[in-house]
Amino acid sequence: MENNDKNIAIAAVGSPSSTEEMAISIFDNSSQRRLVGSLVYLDMQQEGHQVRATGQIVSLEMRNKWHEHDIMQNIIKQDGSIPFLSGRQDVITANLSPGAVFSRHSDMDMWGHEVLGTVPPTGTKIKRLDQATLDELLRSQKDDLFYIGRAYGDASVSLPMYVKHFGNPARGGQGEAYHSLIVGKTGSGKSTLAKFLLAGYARHEDMAILVVDPKGEFADEISGYAVGDSGLPFRGLLMGMNRAARRYGITQVRLEGYELFEDVLLSLGLDKSLNIRGADNKLELASAIIEIIREKDGMTLDNLRSRAVLKEILERIADEEDGYVDRIYKSKEPQDALRKEIERILNNDKHRIWQVWDFLAFLFERGDGTRQTVGQIVRSLMESPEGDRPMIALDLSVPGNRRDLEDLGDQFAALREADEERDLFTDALQKKIIYRIVSDMRRLSETIVSERMRAGKKSNVNTLVVFEEAHRYAPRQIASDDEDGKKLKAKLIEAVRETRKFGLGWFFIDQTIGGLDKEIIQQVRCSYIGYGLSMGEELNAVREMVGGDARDVALYRSFKDPASYGRPSEKKFPWMAFGPVSPMAANHPLFFNAFDGKDFSSFNVLPVDDSVRPMRLPPQTIAGRRSKGGGNIKPVSMDELPEDLFSENI
Structure with a gap:
């Protein structure tokens, strides 16, 4: 029977053990509990201080020495078990890699981070980490924490994460930028997780955010459209936090060059x-x-x-x-x-x-000067004052920009009927615009910081750039004749390598690791890996990122496809996170199931402005998003239009 008392020990430290890995023996009264994915802890002494070491169980092993004897095989062949020995003599063990370690001088003090420098004695009790104990460990950091999901093996424990801005540590910042990666196959929940993290960054009024959005999903959310079924009121969250957010499509930007x-x-x-x-x-x-x-x-x-x-x-x-x-x-x-x-x-x-x-x-056209160039948008974003920094989404999607044409009325009526994928916004055009963005941000980040230092002000640009479908702009392999692609990739790698010290961080979202340039991956510090990268080159890339521990990789490979749940209410979105993503992280990944949109908002006590109901995307835009020529919509190219299209007789 499952024991619901979280403070009762479930295991003890065994032998051999080290500071890097401890052998633990699971107690009989916990043998039927779900332990894989659970957070656990042990208490010990080090240099006269109380030390609490935590970890996450990623695999269990059961052995019964009697079943391994050759002489017993004939008995097992008959009945499948050995009377009085099968089950009763089973020994369940695990190897626990210590994660975050905390220490304090006395019960009156708050816990602080520590380095494990000795091995706990055999027999040291190991307990499951409950929410109250976790909150006590992190009481001194509570203002820095953000929650995006629950422990993989224990839905009663919400896993704390770091979602800090890159600015002044005295104002809750990191002091320098870091680069992040969210990766997972379609349906893994990566867009929703990215919005969770973006909401976390948006809490910080000192951080500016730019989203480069070739699919248009983030831009649609910012514009007030309902996207997906996660239940996350993204636009309402931004409004509730008084975060200025704006979408720019092609008709809102003045092109140049x-x-x-x-x-x-x-x-x-x-x-x-x-x-x-x-x-x-x-x-x-x-x-x-x-x-x-x-x-x-x-x-x-x-x-x-x-x-x-x-x-x-x-x-x-x-x-x-x-x-x-x-x-x-x-x-x-x-x-x-x-x-x-x-x-x-x-x-x-x-x-x-x-x-x-x-x-x-x-x-x-310059016009009345209200339309800014890409360079002007980038500069105004990066130079925006502390406490009043915007979130900007640059919509590079065909559906979003087609809506912009429709909003212009009859002024460009014929172009609305043109082949939207070929005649409106090409891949080459996207790459040139993005190159300008990356180039300007790389140059301006250094210039702005240098100017501030000369003025006696030590502050960085504290800006995050989000790239959806990153493999399109920094692929591992690139066609020899794709000069625009080569140029953009080289500039993006340069920026990722050099801008961290200026407070400019890059946040990549993609379906693949194997398709991304290795230099980009090597520069990433915070990684979130969702379902679907469990075969071939992708799995090898996962192994390289998390250090190659077979047990961590095996737990990742056991992730269930979110689409395979029978009922939507039962659906779970599992994730493996690696790097300085959480106060509970060390040198091994953390595993968690992401919240749904409603739980995310409520657990983080985020203000939601629900005064404006989300709009539904127009049907023709949804069809255009799926595929060229899908449904009842017939794509028409520019050269198929009659020359006298604008004649009054038509």
Whole structure:
């Protein structure tokens, strides 16, 4: 029968034992209890001080010496057991690696962290760690603790974690940045866990947060949409904490730079509007347009938004004496065809190219100055004052940016029907924007800290950058012809390696470890590994991260797929955490089951503003998020649109 008294010993220290690993023998009265994953502790003396060493049981072993005798095998073959010996002579043992160790001088003192420097004597009692005992151990650190789940083997114990900002230790900070990684297969709960941790960081008014979001999930949450079924009121939490949060999509950001202009020009299909198909010919067209803009007095990227500008550019391209047609095509037949196409466009006010150009020019237009560039957003984030620092989500998703187009009304109606994955926001464009973000943050973090030091102020930038789908930007293997990818990967590795001392930390979220660059993984200090990485290269990567202890890896491999639970209410999301993630952590992982959204908010006593109900995502956006051409939505590319689409007769 299970013993519910947590203060009764469940085991004792055996032999051989060391400061790195202790042999423990499980008592008969605890042999039927669920002990794997449970937190335990023992009390001992060291240098005249009370010492309490904790740990987590990750495996059990049962042996019965009689069953191992060859002479007994015939009896076992008959009945499966040995009378009076089977069961009764079973010995259950475990090997316990000490985790956090605490000490105090007397019962009147609070516990503080200690290093285990001696071995407890055999027979020392081991008890399960209950919530009251855990809280007593951490009473001196209670203001620094945050809770995201329960001990893997004991749902009555909530596991304390560190979610500190990177700023001044006198204001609850770490004093320097650290890099984190959340990894797990689809359905493992990694997005929910990431939001738990983001909510923990958002408590700190001195920390600025930037989320680079290619899927749009975090941006949707910040915008007030309901995403997933975790029950976490993420937007309500941010509002309850008075945390300023803003989403930026492509139409809220002013793009800049000729390199970006070339990518957007081609991704929006200006080349298709001119019936230019060859890859080299497209690049020559883009080069010609950029050269014309550079050479023309008064013409810059931020003042191109008029038909007269495009007309002038097209006329210059088609000019018989000083044009660019002979650079775009080398033979006479396609040259003549291009000139005729340009003439036809110039005589057709309803041709789709006019609105394509209008949208392209809009993205780079200075306008009234309310749209910031990526560089301006990054600088304002990093230079924001203590106590009033924002959370910003840069939405790089197709669905989110398609909603932005819809919000612009009829101004760019045709573009809303374009092929959203190819013509609106390409992978190359994403990489160039992200490169600008990483490059600016790397440079500014050092510049800002240096300026503050010269002014006599010792403070870092205290900023966290979150990267969803990190393998897209720092993959272990990269195509030889992906110059944008190589450039971004090198800059990201440089930033991760060098910005920690400036208070700039990077937080990666992904489905894979094996697909991430090794340099990124080596720089990560806090890792959270969810279900699904239990085979092949991924499992080997897990072994490398946690130190290769076979018992830790075996417990991780035993994680149950959250999708395999019969009822949603029974579903559990198991995690293995490694690094300085918790006051209970040492040199081995910690195992826990994540809270659901409701328990997370209530246990951490977080204020939730429920005055605004979450919105539901529009059905067409959900369909677009799933797959190209899914459901009843037919994808339409820019070159499939009729030339006279904007005619009143259509």
